[in-house]
Amino acid sequence: MPGRNFLFIPGPTNVPERIRRAINIPMEDQRAPDLPQFTLALYQDLKKVFKTKTGQVFLFPASGTGGWEAAITNTLSPGDKVLASSFGHFSHLWIDLCQRHNLDVEVMEVEWGEGVPVERYQRRLAADKKHEIKAVLACQNETATGVTSDMAGVRKALDAAKHPALFYVDGVSSIASIDFRMDEWGVDLAVSGSQKGFMLPTGLAIVCASQKALEARRSAKLARCFFDFEDMIKSNKDGFFPYTPAMMLIRGLRESVNMLFEEGLENVFARHHRLAEAVRRGVEAWGLRLCAKERKWYSDTVSGIYVPEGFNGTDVVKVAYQRYNLSLGVGLNKVAGKIFRIGHLGDLNELMILSAITGAEMSMRDIGIDIAPGSGVAAAEEFLRSTGKSFDTKIGATAAM
């Protein structure tokens, strides 16, 4: 097929040419004497991405799921009580992982389309006078529904109850795309992965642990080997790894962090917000509804969009792929068939996002959904035009008379 695939799933995301080149290198010696100069500097810079001065970043050859496991197994013991909330495929899966590790998870069920129930957390924590709850889990960005939750609010809930539980955040589809503040929010374990905001291929679990979390590992009894912080700490100290690192991905991560810093983290967040807003204007113009129920839950990295009654969201995704070589996300689990998703994170600009809106619009019309041609893309265009950067027509080539 001529042209290229348009990848608009919420991970893996588009890998920029710069990162592809940085990864395309001959195999290297992971014990080379000059490797520490590279790795130690990278760890320092990764701390800036997590906005932490005192935390420690770990890189495991794994996906985000491995990051969940690393966070849990290094800091908890079998039977420990965990407070968590379930409102989508990913928040559910982390709970499932905890249960399979024999943790005692108290699950707050929340309607899909909403996020972490901060007030319920606060009441529950305040009632836990004996401090039996050892861990509080929160999914910052539920990728299945396009819902972002209030992480500062969870910290406030813990503080208001003067509760000492560790605070765990799933930031796989938010960190490096949506603001995240490890130290300010008192996050103890933050989990991310390489293939979303970091714009890399899948294969790295990127985990950040606070000093309190590192202290907890001394008494944590869950079995761990591959994901043991202890082994990592011993080797990372000198800039090496306890087993063969995924060096190509780590070289790519260096380039990814360079790109994030060149643009400026705050600008990266603002860009995600603006492109997400363009998608939302499109959805509104189509007369369709987001899966996220209220503005406060809207995600800047992924939008879940309800198709009208009688239509199947997965058909939209199939047609988009077959006819237009556009990859959109299907609805998962409880919202399978009811929604389709547009991933809008990572290496993305205005015309890229318009291509996804156009393709979604064409595909919806193809299966018979009654939306006015061009309506969504026009609304998105106008929003992007009215919020675009300034320009000067005097600069550059002038048309010859």
Ligand SMILES: *Cc1c(COP(=O)(O)O)cnc(C)c1O
């Ligand atoms: C993608 C994702 C995960 C799982 O990551 P994998 O890399 O697929 O293991 C976990 N949580 C959230 C919020 C995600 O978006």
